[in-house]
Amino acid sequence: MQLSAAPYEERLTAPRSWWLVSCLVGLSLALILLPFGTLPMLAGLAGGTAAAAVMASSYGSVRIRVVGDALIAGEAKVPVRALGEAHVLDPEEARAWRTHKADTRAFLLLRAYIPTALRVEVTDPEDPTPYLYLSTREPERLAEAIKAAQVSA
16 A cells, blocks of 8 residues: 555544543542442542543544545545545534534544534545545644545545
């Protein structure tokens, strides 16, 4: 597989506040288990914090990549030749495309804690998906990487 002209990779990590919430979940479980003794309380603190941290980490581990002639966004892998124009969405426009402008057939890689997004049209007549909505912190860079991959493909 040949690398694209402008490689792009982004991991949509969870915000820092989620890690604080993970600690608070562990503390809450520890307080619930406090009447049962010190050992259950410590187990609740460690187990609750670890479980909440694993959940936050797994939700924030999704990646968006442009590799070779494909756009890989989470579970989706789309050849760049099947993609049309990319539209950079500011926070207000991104909110509109997540709500009242959204098409139920669209592929949404949505992370509500990321305010900006990129909407990429799908031009493949065999694919019923009208567009890809990708939450991204750097929509301009992603659009440039897709365009460069389309040119080199």
